[in-house]
Amino acid sequence: MVKLEHRIAILGGTFDPVHIGHLKLGQSALSILDPDIFFWIPAKRSPLKNKIYGSDFHRWCMLYECIKNEKRYILSDLELIRKEPSYTYLTLIDIKKKYSDSQLYFVMGLDTALSLPKWYKIDDILKICKFAVFKRNVGKDKSIEKLPERIFRNIDFFEVDIPDVSSNLIRKKIALNENLSEFLDPSTIEYIKRFNLYK
Incomplete structure (x- = not known):
């Protein structure tokens, strides 16, 4: 298949820590969008989150270990070197x-997409990029209807089996010393144990 345009995919977040939901989201976008470049961009601090638990350095290193073998993935420090948020x-x-x-x-x-009306300069963002939203049972999820029309028009929805997991859930499991093999890449589990993170 011949691509008619140069495509760049961008996946941002706090990745605190990076988990299988993030990785499956990235793999799905890589396969479906077929971008020339795929930026992973850890946030210094999300404007919509109160706290970051892992340091910039540790979050960067865990993410690097998970994505280093895919040649189209680029781990970017654009937000880490900028003043927060x-x-x-x-x-x-x-x-x-x-x-x-x-x-x-x-x-x-989809959970992130539902927060789009709160994003800084969202109307200017709509002029710069499209949103690729990945979620299970897209057609059955009525929460999509809550999005303003101007934002909805700028979204391409894709139905994929993304694991229902959050970094908040994982941090709780770490604090309780629960098994993480279902939720994290082995390299992330080893890293968290080595540096005794999220305790």
Whole structure:
């Protein structure tokens, strides 16, 4: 198949820690969108989250170990080197300046998509990129109808089997010394144990 445009996929988040939901989301987007470049961008601090539990360094290292073997994945420090909070709008502006002729796709799950009306400069973001939203049972999820029409029009929905897991759930399991093999890449489990994180 011949691609008619240069495509860049972007997946942002706190990755605190990175888990199988993030990784499955990335793999699905890589396969379906078929981007030329896929940026993973850890946030210094999300404007919509009160606290980051892992340091920038540890979150970066755990994510690197999980994605290092995919040649189209690029781990970016765009938001880590910028003053907090991490605004997606500024990140997209930076990427668009460097790749002016590219179509940008911001990748996310439905839970993140539902927060889009609260994003900083969302109307300007809509002019810069499209949103690629991945979720199970897209057609049956009535929460989608809550999105304003101007945002909904800018979303491409894809139905995939993304595990229902959150970093918050994983941090709780770590504190309780529960088994994490179902939720984390083996490299992440080993890293968390080595540095005694999230205790």
